[in-house]
Amino acid sequence: MAKLKPAQIAEVKGKGFLINRGTENFSGRIVPRGTVFSPDDLKTVSEISSKFGNGKVIPTTRLGLEIQGIPYENVQDAIDYAESHGLKFGGTGNKIRPITSCKGTTCVYGNYDTHALAAKLYDEYYIGWADIKLPHKFKIGIGGCPNSCVKPALNDFGIEGHRIPKYNSENCKGCKVCMIEKSCPSKAAKLVDGKMVIDENVCKTCGVCSESKCPFKAVKPHNEVVYQIYVGGTWGKKSRMGTPLSKFVSEDEIAPILEKTMIWFKLNANPKERLGVAIDRLGVEKFEKDVLENDELLEKKDILFE
Structure with missing residues (x-):
């Protein structure tokens, strides 16, 4: 040949x-x-x-x-x-790259079904939006908890599952050996004057305490999952930790925020410029305002397919 x-x-x-x-x-x-x-x-x-x-x-x-x-x-x-046989080659080019997720579906620390979310985003965006052209590659990482094994913060769009502890002080009996204090990996939960106190500045909202063996259920078990979104993360020659959005979001909010992020990327980034570089150039405040508050951005979705 x-x-x-x-x-x-x-x-x-x-x-x-x-x-x-x-x-x-x-x-x-x-x-x-x-x-x-x-x-x-x-x-x-x-x-x-x-x-x-x-x-x-x-x-x-x-x-x-x-x-x-x-x-x-x-x-x-x-x-x-x-x-x-139902398989696809891919994973290159200035478009959505293969979506990664940790084993939160089966991991004891996983706060939700990461594989199910990854499959949903694969169908909707990796396959459904396979023909879109972006200024540069766009990586999505899905993590089940703040242990961050799959490193969501090093992706252009990272998703991380959290559980905010819901403490019921009336249920706390001030046990000498507190199972919540014992279970907290961040040492945010401590007994003070016979009552449990959770330091919000130290708490990582990992959800471990909600699975503790407290017999009185002083922390509500299996509380609702919320999601921390990271944007603009990269690794390698030009490293940048992803910027955490200023609020947790629900699962229903993930897809609209993802879509608006890609639209914002297409509208604002220069050719061959990663999302994080564009965010730093134009400002995190502008990005957040556009993506979290400007629903009209979704009306510009057609630009992705031009």
């Missing part, structure tokens, strides 16, 4: 295939729905690797699977085979 042209390399890069250094072969990224692969999915990935690649599969930092050593002439066959 003749030497590949830059246009051919760019064409398949847009489909999720990156050229392997020193070769004319490619690595293709399979993006899972909700960051979960089924046994059948894994079997399909294995078959694609054997049929069209070099037999090697590696995990990606966005929790996908990368099939290595695929010759250019096999790329379309690999895509067709994957799609016939």
Whole structure:
């Protein structure tokens, strides 16, 4: 086969295939729905690797699977085979990147079903908005609690589940060994003069105390989940911790805020400028006012598809 042209390399890069250094072969990224692969999915990935690649599969930092050593002439066959088995290659370009989530669905510290939210956003935005063009890549990370294992604050749009403790002082008996105080990882809960006090300046709203073994239920168990949104996070050569929005939001508010964030990004960022850089250039106050207060921004959604 003749030497590949830059246009051919760019064409398949847009489909999720990156050229392997020193070769004319490619690595293709399979993006899972909700960051979960089924046994059948894994079997399909294995078959694609054997049929069209070099037999090697590696995990990606966005929790996908990368099939290595695929010759250019096999790329379309690999895509067709994957799609016939319900899988998709992708994960490149100036658009929504693979959505990552922690294992909050099964983790003892997880405050909500992270995989379900990841699957919902995958369907609505990663797939539904696959054709939108943004100034730069846009990463979404979903965390189940403030332990932040999946690092939501290092994504362009990070979602983190919290539980605000609801303390009932009438139920507190001032036990000598307080199970709430004992369970609090941040040491925000302490007995003072025989009554529980929770220091709001220290509390991380992790929700652990709501699962404590307090026999008198001085902290209401299983309180409602709220979400901390982080925007503009990046890592690498130009690192920036995501800016936390000034208030917690409900699950129903996540999608509208996400949509307005992407519209704001498209309207305000320069080409090849990440969201965090645009926020720093124009100001956090402007971003928050536009995204949290300006519902008219949603009327400009069509700009994403231009």
